Amino acid sequence: MNIENQQSNPVLLIHGIDDTEAVFHQMRNYLIQRGLSVHALNLVPNNGDVGLDELAKQVSDYVTATFASEQRLDLVGFSMGGIVSRYYVQRLGGINRVQRFITISSPHHGTVVAYASRRPGCVQMRPDSIFLKDLNSDAVILGQLDFTSIWTPYDLMIVPANSSQMSVGSQVIVPVPLHPWMLTDSRSLAVVKILLERIKIKLPLLEKASS
Template sequence: MTTTQHNPVLLVHGINDTGAVFNKMAFYLRQRGLSVHTLDLFPNNGVEVLDKLGQQVADYIDNTFESEQPLNLVGFSMGGIVSRYYIQRLGGIKRVQRFITISSPHKGTIVAYGSWLPGCLQMRPHSLFLEDLNSDVQMLKQLNFTSIWTPYDLMILPATSSQLGIGKEIVLPVILHPLMLTNTQVLAIVLERLTEPMKL
C-alpha cells in the first residue's frame, strides 16, 4: 500500500486551450511535491457541449486513478464549469476534496454571445446549463472550494460571474485572463489551497 502526503491534482483547461496551458503551474506544483495531471479536452473549441467534456474528465479520472483515491481538481475558465459538471452531475462530489476554479464563468459571460457553438451557448448568462448547475451549487460546500478571479478579466464579463457565494473567494489584480495561470500570486495561492488540511 502506498501513501501520499497530498491528493493527486488534475488540471482542467479552458476553451481553445490544451493541458499545456498549465505547464508553468504544473511545474511549480510538481517542484513542491505534488502529483499533477492534465488532460486534453476534445474538441476544445466550443463545438462539443460541456456535458460531454465533463464526461471526458470522468473517464480520465476513472482510467487514471484507483477508485478509492481522493482527488483535487483545478479548473481554468471553461474548465471550471466542465469540472463542476463532473462534480455535481457525474459523481465527482464523492471523491474530489479540494476544488479550485480560476476565472470561471459560473454565471456566464457575455463574450459567449459572440458564438453560436453549443459549448458557448451553455456559457451565456442564464443558460439552462448554468441555471441547472447553479440550482444546487450548495453541494459544493461538501468540499474545500475556492474561486480565484480578477476584476480586469476581459473574457469573463462581468468579472463578478466568477463569484459563487460559497467557499473561499480570492480576488487578484491580474490584468489579463491567460495570465491567471502564470501569475506568481495565483500559483502560491493554488499551492496553499491544495495542501492545506481539510476542515472536519
C-alpha cells in the same frame, strides 16, 4: 496557526476553451517542484463544438482510468474548465472523488463574451443559460468539498468579472490584468499551492491576494 501536512492528493488540471493542457505548463512545473503529483488532459474538441456536459464525461473517464477507485483527488479548472469540472463534480459523481476543488476565472454565472459564438459549449456559458441555471440550482453541494473560486476584477474574458463569484466556498481575488495570466502570475501560483496544501476549515484564507 500551525498547519499539519496531510498526504497530498494527485492534482488534475482542466483547461479552458481553445486551450490544451499545455496552458498549465508553468503551473504544473511549479506544483511538481513542490512535491505534488500533477495530471492534465486535453478536452476534445476544445472549441465549444460540443456541450460542456460532454466534455465533463471525458474528465470522468480520465479519473476512472487513471486513479484507483478509493483515491481522492484535487481538481483545478481554468475558465471553461472550471464549469466542465463543476458538471463532473455535481452531475457525474465527482463529489465522491474530489477533496479540494479550485476554479480559476470561471464563468459560474456566464460571460457576455459567449454571445460571440453559437457553438453549443459557448451557448451554455452565456449569462442565464439553461445549463448554468441548472448547475447553479444545487451549487450548495460544493460546500461538501474544499471549494475555492480564484478570479480577477480585470478579466476581459469573464464579463462581468464577478461572474466568477460563488455563494458557496471561498474566494480569492488575484488582481492580474489579463485572463491567461491567472495561470502564470506568481500570486496565483502561490494561492493554488496554499489551497492544495491546506486542511479544510483549519486554515483561514484572505479574500484578496496582494502583491
